[in-house]
Amino acid sequence: MGFLGYPRPDGSVGVRNYVGVISTVGCANDVAHWIARQIKGTAPFLHQAGCGQLQPDLEIATRTLISIGQNPNLAGVLLVSLGCEGVDADRIEREIAATGRPVKKVVVQKAGATVALNEGLLIAQALVSEASQIKQQEFDDSHLVIGVKCGGSDTTSGLASNPAVGATCDIALDNGGTCIFGETTEFLGAEHILARRAVSKSVADKIFNIVANMEKRARASGGDMRGGNPSAGNIAGGLTTIEEKSLGAIVKSGTRPIQDVYNYGERVQGKGLFIVDSPGREPEFLTALAAAGTQVILFSTGLGVPQGFPFVPVIKVTGNPVTFQRLPDHIDMLVEMTAVKGSGLKATGQGIYQEVLAVASGKQTKAEILGYGNFSGLYTLGPIV
Structure with a gap:
């Protein structure tokens, strides 16, 4: 089959060809936003991290920003720095540049926001011009890297859309591709099932450890995962316990062996x-x-959630026909409940896989068309200081 993608110097393949305008700290968000708003072909990454945090969280933020800048959907990167942030902006610039893509930086404190904006506009324009010369080429399916997410879950999620997305993952993996999932909070009560699929005891131990650590963090904050998850929306959608939610959530990863567990931001x-x-x-x-x-994200939802991401297309899949009819501007695909029974599950997965290939080759998702997803988050563990 294959798809049309953009070759990168590090050997990865993009399915979009943006110039990323990445704020290194929350204080520089406005300038990054202004630049991305004015220059077509750019995509912003805005967040509230990067300063006023303890060192472990600054390290998480630094490695996440490096990895964001290395995403294959970015042809080049413009960093917008404040100048006194806690993250290492020079390291971020250096490690993104090590992938071979062009990286530039503007610093707000050098001469103020207006000067940084004007400088950034010219740099971004030049980077977009350079990126526009990269032509799409045909790549086989082994170059696909698919992310998997579920959210706004209801009873149809675990019965229809999550299994269908899982079947899609199996197809991608069987074709030599890569799938990535997570949401450790939704492994609780089902982590032993995932651990059975680990390729080794050490990987199984990692799965148990991330769940145990997540619960410890919740308890240290005076909370209990069982009291905050399922959410009010999940409960309204028919889910009753975190274990029930987890059993429905993990099936979106399919059935193939789990190779390893990575930290956030890696x-x-x-x-x-x-x-x-x-x-x-x-x-x-x-x-x-x-x-x-990831180049493309499959997002399974029951109640319907609108989020996209600035430079990674997000395909929304639901098993709830009411949601599909109510939110036509957000939901890309409907999975019929009857279609995932027996041998129909693989066929449904194949249908979603074809949509992934189409999006990878340039078809726009509903979230992309709306421009929904410009404001992202960056997860850290400790307090703001």
Whole structure:
């Protein structure tokens, strides 16, 4: 089959050809936003991290920003720095540049926001012009890197859309591609099932450890995962316990072996099925998938959620016909409940896989057409200081 993509100097393949305008700290968001708003062909990455954090969180933010800048859908990167941020802006610039893509930086504190804006506009324009010379080429399916997410779950999620997305993952993996999932908060009560699919005991231990650590963080904050998950929307959609939600959530990863577990913000290396330790909330988790190197994201939803991502196309799949009819501007595909029974599951997965290939070759998703998804999140663990 194959798809049309953009070759990158590091050997990866993009399915979009943006210049990323990446703020290195929340204080520089406005300038990054202004630049991206005015220059066609750019995509912003805005967040609230990068300063006023403890060192472990600054390291998470730094590695995430590096990995975001290395995403294959970016042909070049313009960093917008404040100048006194806690993250290492020079390291971010250096490590993104190591992939062979052009990287430039403007610093707001050098001469103010107006000067940084004007300088950034000219740089972004030049980077977009350079990127426009990269032509699409045909690549086989082994170059696909698909992210998988579920959100706004109801009873149809675990019965229809999640299994269908899982079948799609199996097809992608059987064709030599890569799939990445996470949402550690939604492994609770089902982690032993995932651990059985690990390729080794050490990988199984990692799965148990990330769940245990997530629960410890919740308890240390005076909370209990069982009290905050399922969400009010999940409960309204018919889900009753976190274990029930988890059993429906993990099937979106399909049935193939799990190769390894990565930390939040790390770029996945190799081919196969991988986990990224991450929260379930959309802005932070979509960032984790982009940082991991995904080109396309499959997002299963029951109640319907609108989020996209600035430079990674997000395909919304639902098994709820009411949601599909109510939210035609957000939902890309409907999976009929009867279609995923028995042998129909693989055929449904194949249909979604064809949509992935079409989007990878340039078809726009509903979120892309709306421009919904310009404001992202970046997950950190500790307090703001």
